[in-house]
Amino acid sequence: MDEHDPPKLPTIRDVALAAGVSIGTASKALNGQGQLRPATVSRVQAAARQLDFRPNSLAQSLHRASSLTVGVISSDSFGRFSMPVMEGIEDVLGSAQRSVFMCNAADDPAREKMHIDALLARRVDGIVVTGRRTDPRPALDLGRSALPVVYAYTQVAQPHGQTFSPPCLLPDDFGGGEQATRHLLEQGRRRTAHITGPQKFEAARLRAAGYLAALEQGGDDLAPARVLNGAWSETWGREAVGELFSGPASARASPPDALFCGSDQIARGVLEALRELRLRVPEDVAVVGYDNWDVFAEATRPTLTSVDMNLRDLGRQAGQRLLDLIGGGPGRDPGGPLRLPCRLVVRHSCGAPVNEEAPDPRSST
Incomplete structure (x- = not known):
């Protein structure tokens, strides 16, 4: 062998020879x-x-009908939402001694197909x-x-006439919007507005619907609801602050004393604009x-009260659901997506006592 050739990896035959047993006995051991x-x-x-022998995991999977691996396919190039989900998935699958292959499809169908083919070739379990x-x-x-598939922080379009769909785990954006708005009303705020993202996004529509539902239940002394859609x-x-406080919209109604923002990124711009108008947060506007x-939430001044979608917990539940399916549980879930509760993390921007250190009661499940 040439001295520049890479060293030959030990085989099961080498192990058997070193141990003085047959290849079959070495494999069984x-x-x-x-x-x-x-x-x-x-x-x-x-x-x-002694030989630093590493078994062929693919060959082992053929014997035990399981590769002890799982694939994760994401379209989130930035990782903002997929990484907490991924961490939750690994919490569960790691405890079950399963490895995870992470694939970024980047919203490209051809790239997604390439990853699917590669995962199937590796005989992943789900x-x-x-x-x-x-x-x-x-x-x-x-x-x-018939590989088990679970969707987390995304969902499958339901074909017309189909009554079953794969498991789809999503945050309860309607409940999150309702919870945030109810909290503002409990602080005595009566003139509210909701500044959110484009209406074409389901999350923006659901959060706005939760906002409106909370106002409907809030009492007769509330100012009319105001929903402003724009970019995230x-x-x-x-x-939006300019429109509400100094633009044409402000002339038709009293300025809001509370703003519910559809994202923390929007909220950061809101806080900057309020400061430029010399409006105090939360004294003048929550x-x-x-x-x-x-x-964003911890770096703003004041720190930002915000709705947490519990994405790591969502990932844990997705991982557990996949393990259940791999173990022979039901392959389909009736009734559409499962929406998991959000929680409000209270900091200084809303004027209520801070609870940002309070643990999520679901985080240990």
Whole structure:
């Protein structure tokens, strides 16, 4: 062998020779199969360690009908939403001694198909699909494979006439919007507005619907609801404040004393614009955001009260659901997506006692 050639990896044949047993006995000893004497098993394992032998995981999967691996396909290039979901998935799958292959499809169907083919070739036991938004998307095209699939922070478009769909776990954006608005009303705020993202996004529509539902139940002394749709950006937050406090809209109604923002990014622009108008937060205007993104929520002045979607817990539940399916549980869930509760993390921007250190009671499940 040339000195520049890479070293040859040890094989099961080398282990068997070093341990003085047959190849079949060596394989059984390393895979925990058969009824071998403990001394034989110890001798084979010691030989494998000495040779630094690593079994072929794909070959092992053929024997046990499981690769102990799972694929995760994401379209979230930035990782803002998929990474907490991924962490939750790994919390569960790691405890179950399963490895995770992370694939970024970047909203490209051809790239997604490439990843699906690669995961199927690796004989993964199941796939979790996640993304950067909750709007419906096409189901994975697995061909003839009956591989278990769970969707987390995304959902499958329901074909007409179909009564069953794969498991789809989503945050309860309606409940999150309702919870944020109810909290502002409990602080005595009576003139509210909701500044949120484009109406084409399901999350924006549901959060606005929760806002409106809370106002309907809030009493007769509330000012009319005001919903302003724009981009998911700080720039839009600043523009919306201008419209509400100094633009044409402000001439038709009293300025709001509370603003519920559809994202923390919007809320940051709102806080900057209010400061430029010399309006105090929360004394003059209370502000609540959405996402509980610490890059914004903890860095703003004052710190931002925000709705947390519990994405890590959502990932944990998605991972557990996939394990259940792999173990032979029901392959389909009737009734559409499962929406998991959000929680409000109270900081200084709303004027209520701070609870940002309070643990999520679901985080240990």
